[in-house]
Amino acid sequence: MTQHGSFPGRPRGRRARPDNDVPEWAGFDAVPQDQGEFTWVQDARLPDGPDFPPTGPRHAAPQPSAQQPSVQQPSAQPPPVQDWPGQQAPDWSGPANPGTNPMEAFSERWQRRGSDSRGERRADRRKRRKQYAAAIGGAAVVVAVLIYFLIPGGSSGPANLGLGSLVTSFLPGELQQVPNACDAVPGGMLGQYLPGQLKVAAPPLNTGADSQCTWTLDKSPMYRVLEVEMQAYSPNALVTSGDGSATFAAEYAYSEAESAKQQPGPRSGQPQAAITDLPGLPGGTDTSGFEATQVFTVNGAVSDVATVVVRYRNVLLTVVLNGLDHANKGNYGPVSMGDLSSAAHTVAQEVAGKLVQ
Numbered sequence: 001m002t003q004h005g006s007f008p009g010r011p012r013g014r015r016a017r018p019d020n021d022v023p024e025w026a027g028f029d030a031v032p033q034d035q036g037e038f039t040w041v042q043d044a045r046l047p048d049g050p051d052f053p054p055t056g057p058r059h060a061a062p063q064p065s066a067q068q069p070s071v072q073q074p075s076a077q078p079p080p081v082q083d084w085p086g087q088q089a090p091d092w093s094g095p096a097n098p099g100t101n102p103m104e105a106f107s108e109r110w111q112r113r114g115s116d117s118r119g120e121r122r123a124d125r126r127k128r129r130k131q132y133a134a135a136i137g138g139a140a141v142v143v144a145v146l147i148y149f150l151i152p153g154g155s156s157g158p159a160n161l162g163l164g165s166l167v168t169s170f171l172p173g174e175l176q177q178v179p180n181a182c183d184a185v186p187g188g189m190l191g192q193y194l195p196g197q198l199k200v201a202a203p204p205l206n207t208g209a210d211s212q213c214t215w216t217l218d219k220s221p222m223y224r225v226l227e228v229e230m231q232a233y234s235p236n237a238l239v240t241s242g243d244g245s246a247t248f249a250a251e252y253a254y255s256e257a258e259s260a261k262q263q264p265g266p267r268s269g270q271p272q273a274a275i276t277d278l279p280g281l282p283g284g285t286d287t288s289g290f291e292a293t294q295v296f297t298v299n300g301a302v303s304d305v306a307t308v309v310v311r312y313r314n315v316l317l318t319v320v321l322n323g324l325d326h327a328n329k330g331n332y333g334p335v336s337m338g339d340l341s342s343a344a345h346t347v348a349q350e351v352a353g354k355l356v357q
Helices: 102-148 187-193 246-262 337-356
Strands: 210-219 222-232 274-277 287-298 301-310 315-326
Touching: 187 222, 187 337, 222 337, 246 274, 246 287, 246 301, 246 315, 287 337, 301 337, 315 337
Parallel strands: none
Antiparallel strands: 210 222, 222 315, 274 287, 287 301, 301 315
16 A cells, blocks of 8 residues: 655655656646645635635646546545544544643643642731731730839739739838939038039929939139939839839949949940948938049040949939049149048038938
């Protein structure tokens, strides 16, 4: 049986026909239409239009002759499927198994990937909601604890929280307000230690629980600065140790002030101070105090500073007297550290006496 088609080594085109004796130089036009390859698809591939089919002698369709029977052109549709004995008819619709179809497999993978992505997004949203809820719950607990600890209760006794006794209100004898610092130092005492025309820092600080006042004397050869501050502490349960009372908060601040003078930080700009305890202050056992002396040298200027810190119950009193011993400009000094220390001590005793009353 003669086979038709394209195979390696087999001649193609007009040379594939056994009755073709057209010479090689004649070309494609000399080959009869019924003897060319794939003659049945010629009419199926021509679009409709005014220029189709092409006219002219070159494209004229051959007429059937007596020696050459006419050939019926097949339609553009594929041949009908017939029953083949002993064989399975070809399936023109593609593979029977959808899993082997590349397009169906790709569509199935795409849908599965979309489903997985939606599931991951839902899981992420649930996880974020849980994290937000945990954060909000933790913040609510912290706020509740702060409110409970910081707002004083109606009772003057300690509150039992199950974690120890914490004081949330002022105890008897503790102060909630302090005197005005500018009025606490008598005028005669100011004239003794700062003789001359004084300037008062404006505006002075006076909030009830905290009061501060500063006097400055600048008259060559004397330069003096006197600072007096009083602060009444409130109950504070956030202090790392203690019962949370206002007195303990003042004791903690007193200890921190003494440590800062003894061992100042490298970035504080302060030299190490000489510390001296001060006994015999007003208030007896409810009062404690210390004195710190320091010498500052800045750009050639030398200043001596005497600081006295007194704690009476829940109030912290700080008195600082600064004297310029040697100036880099102008004629100031000298000053005696002993005189500054004695004056600061005297002022501290005077102000502390007003707290004890």
